[in-house]
Each structure stands twice: as C-alpha cells, then as structure tokens.
Amino acid sequence: MKDSIDAPGALKSATYKIEPMAGSRKLIIFFSATGAKPNQFNFHKEGMKLPCHRMFINNGHNEWYQRGVPRLGNNVEETVETIWRWAEHLGADEIYTCGGSMGAYAAILYGTMLGARVLSFAAETTLGIEGSRSVSHIRKGTELRFPELAGYIADAKKPVFHYAGELDPIDVYCATKLKGTPNLTITTLRGVDHNPPRYIRDVGLLPDFLDQFLHNKPMPKTPVDGIVLQKEGFADLFLSAFQSYKRKDWENVIPTGKAALEILPTSEYCHFLVAYALQKLGRTQDALLHISTAKALAYENTEVYPEILLVFASCIRSIGYPSHAVELYQAIIAVDENNHRAHFGLGLSLSNLSEKTEAKLAFSKAYELSPKNPNYAKKAGRVITVSTVP
Missing domain, CATH: 1.25.40.10 (Tetratricopeptide repeat domain)
Structure with missing residues (x-):
C-alpha cells in the first residue's frame, strides 16, 4: 500500500468493501448482481481466498450500475476515477473485474474503462431487450446511459472472457450478437441457465477459473462447453x-x-x-x-x-x-x-x-x-x- 497516496475513503461501506493484501500489485473487483442487500457482496467467499487486493461492490439498487456506485461516485465516470485512486493507494498496477448477471455487465463496462482484464458470467451486453432482466428488474426511472457494451469490448486494452448459459434466450442472443468482437472470448455452456458461476462452482472449477484469470493464463475448459454460437440463426x-x-x-x-x-x-x-x-x-x-x-x-x-x-x-x-x-x-x-x-x-x-x-x-x-x-x-x-x- 502506498502511504504517499491518501485513501479515497473508508475501507468499507454498505456498497463496497476493500480487503488489502500486503505486497500485492494486483486488484480484483467483484461486482454484485441484482438483489444484493446492503453489506452483502457476490463472490465474497471465493474472492477472500485470492492472493491480491480485493474489492467487492454492490450497486445499492438494481440500476445496472448506470449511475455509478453510491459512496464511490455520483456517476460511472466518478466511480471509475475513485477506483483508480484506490488502486493507486493500494499500489496495484493490474486490475481485474468479475461478476455475474448485472454484476457481469458492470464488470465489462467498468473493467474496460479501467483497462482491466474482465471475467463475465451471463451479462446482458445489450440492455432493454423485451423479456430481459434489465427490463423486469431495473429500478423504475433509471436512464440507460450505456445500453450497448460491444464498442467498449472492441476498444478494451485487456482480454474480456464471457460465459453464457445455453438455456437462457437473452444470454444466448447477447452472446451471439457479440460473436467476432475484438478482444473477446465467448464460451457458451450446454445445459446451464442464467447462473454459470453456480455450475462452475458445483463442478469444482471456480477456484481454477479465478486463479487462471488472476494469473493471466488461458481459461479452463468445462465439461459442457457448448456449440450454440456455431448455429446460425x-x-x-x-x-x-x-x-x-x-x-x-x-x-x-x-x-x-x-x-x-x-x-x-x-x-x-x-x-x-x-x-x-x-x-x-x-x-x-x-x-x-x-x-x-x-x-x-x-x-x-x-x-x-x-x-x-x-x-x-x-x-x-x-x-x-x-x-x-x-x-x-x-x-x-x-x-x-x-x-x-x-x-x-x-x-x-x-x-x-x-x-x-x-x-x-x-x-x-x-x-x-x-x-x-x-x-x-x-x-x-x-x-x-x-x-x-x-
């Protein structure tokens, strides 16, 4: 941790939590999905085992992170700037982002803005599709400032790894729409629904996924890597x-x-x-x-x-x-x-x-x-x- 750079705030609030790791130059950020209550964070158990600085984020409301993260910024740009300041304070020069569902969307949006390596599970990379969770679950009145993520992925400085379950029509559509996007590796999972992390955890692969991701190594294969992207139409x-x-x-x-x-x-x-x-x-x-x-x-x-x-x-x-x-x-x-x-x-x-x-x-x-x-x-x-x- 760099003592010469002041901390941007407290280490913990209802919407974020920071767990430093002395000597590490890496920071991984986990973004929570819909329904996470104050002071609750997705991937906390798995994240706490990683040998690096860890940051857990909760949007506070189901806003798809469109207006930033309360207590980190009043909008996306301010939140990104605050995260940069935390990275500098911690002495981290490599950033990684990860999330599932709404958190996966945030991992891509904020991760590409931060120049991070991104691990996304079941992100709606196009918001507002009829029948989608970003329509049924989003807080009323939320403006969709960032409805499409394809351009952010194409301009990303680091690789983006995206996983989608073949049981979910919205996730399949979004993944197929991204096919061919630069900087992106897409894997669809046969027989998996909107919760790929649960499947990957159940088959004992989640520690390997996070370890390989954090150490910039090729991502592991799964027993159910699918073929839906090959099925035109x-x-x-x-x-x-x-x-x-x-x-x-x-x-x-x-x-x-x-x-x-x-x-x-x-x-x-x-x-x-x-x-x-x-x-x-x-x-x-x-x-x-x-x-x-x-x-x-x-x-x-x-x-x-x-x-x-x-x-x-x-x-x-x-x-x-x-x-x-x-x-x-x-x-x-x-x-x-x-x-x-x-x-x-x-x-x-x-x-x-x-x-x-x-x-x-x-x-x-x-x-x-x-x-x-x-x-x-x-x-x-x-x-x-x-x-x-x-």
Missing part, C-alpha cells in the same frame, strides 16, 4: 419464441420454436417453450413429445427443470395417468414445498383418482401459498375478497 428464433411465450402468444411460439429446433434440436428450453404453447392450445399429445425431450435433455439442478417437470406432469395427467402425475408432483414438492403450482397439480391428479380429502388438502395448500389465485380459491372452497377504495 438459432439465437434470433430462440429469442423470438421466448418473447412470444412471455406475451402468451402461443400461436407464434410453436412455429418459431420449431424453426429454432430445426437448427439446434438439443435445446431443452426451446422444447419446453413449444410444449408449453402446445399444451395451452389443448394439443397435449404433441406437447408430450416435446416436453419428454426437454425432460430427457435437462439437468435436474437448473432453474428450468421444475418448470419442465410441471408441464410433463400436467401432460401425463391429461392423457389419463393421474397416478404417475401424483408421483411427479410429489417429487417437485419434495424439492420445493412452496411450489404452489405443484400443489395445485397434485390436487387435480388426486381428484382424478377420486381421493377427495387428499385433493382438498393439496388445493388448500396451493391457496395458502398463492391466495390471490381464483382457481386455487375455488378448488379450496375459499372466497377471494376484493377491497375497494371509496
């Missing part, structure tokens, strides 16, 4: 099918999703989208083919697997196998006892089996978990009261 169709699904435009999901599957038949989430739309249109037999494929392809520890299993169970019940459906719904509830859709499906299946008492208990539980749902209320024998303002 898939990303646009996948995104379109997903957006139609979000709009409940079932008639458009089916042809668009099927066209995407012609290009990449192993996309489990695309099979799910098509199956869901087919089921909504009453085409259960056709839906069962796609949802069975999705179930066979999907990993059980992903966010989408319970969704796939719910549709599969519903199809099984609809074609006349309520006993099997009961087993499937109970399996979902065993993992997530607060899944109200599974309790409701269980109630329907038990009703098909004329097990009225057990069915009523299942419906009551669904209503307890989601009391504003009129279908749950009706099956549970409850009445939803609607308050009025005089």
